[in-house]
Amino acid sequence: MSTLRYADEVKQSSAYKSIAADIERGEFSHAYFICSEDKDAIDTLFALVAMRVYCPDGCGKCAECHKVLMRSKPDVKYLAEGKENFTVAEMTEVTEDAGMTAFEGGRKLYFFKNFENLAEPPQNKLLKTLEEPFEKVHFILSASSTASVLPTVLSRVKQLSLTAFPEESVRQALIKDGVPADRAARGAKLAQGNLTRAREFAVDEDFQRHVGEVTDLLLSLKSSADAYRFLREGIFSKERIERTISMFELVFHCVMSRHLDLPVALAEHKEAIDGIAEMYSLAAVGEASEVLLTCRARLKANCNATNVADYLLLKLVEVKYKCRSSLA
């Protein structure tokens, strides 16, 4: 039987507790929206909610829970899990499907991950179903942020957020999932409570070198001419760019800690972090974080890696100088 990664940790989250309490009281809402960048935790949350709907204890062991874990329940659908865009025609299929009788006569669940990738027309299509919900049909949507979700959609769903997990709980979750203890500690320390990122940092064979490449780049990125030079570097290849963005986020987080006199996580790269902190003011770090979020959104929307890297590097040059002059 398949086991569910991070089940103990996600069960402790307020998002899970809140939905479980609604089910308990007979007030399971027709639609939820869960805001989180932690995609692994979202997968687990979806499975836990489905188990709780069909099994009073969400035990994880009975036939119903087993079917959920094997994804073989006909009334539970997982939509848009890949990176592909979801069209109005596909959404129409979903809303028509929602109107049909359940195979097993109970509740029907539609889990919708990466909702931020959805364009306005398919969101509008779903809106009508959210406004006039079918009985015993539930939509559980999730996205990294609410920025690209229509306000009309948000007003029709119960909004919850999956907040950061405590460092110790992330460390133990990784160890239970088979990550060696020293690597689990590293991932947990750096991931700011995000299980997906913690695992990424923990299993990365190339971690220290990759951080070094990013800090070297930041120390020598001075003009848009440098930006064009760096564009050709391997860290921005199609295969590596996503992890490189995580490294940038991590390095800027350390630079922020340095500005605020908080402990800096990447002790091995202390000198480089100090150097970057001299070049990027606290305001510049804040703006750089926004730029990185935009890069992630563009990658998710299938933008070309070189275009995303180009945007990132030129914006970094820009925020560095803009925020410097505003300090003067």
Ligand SMILES: [Zn+2]
């Ligand atoms: Zn069960």
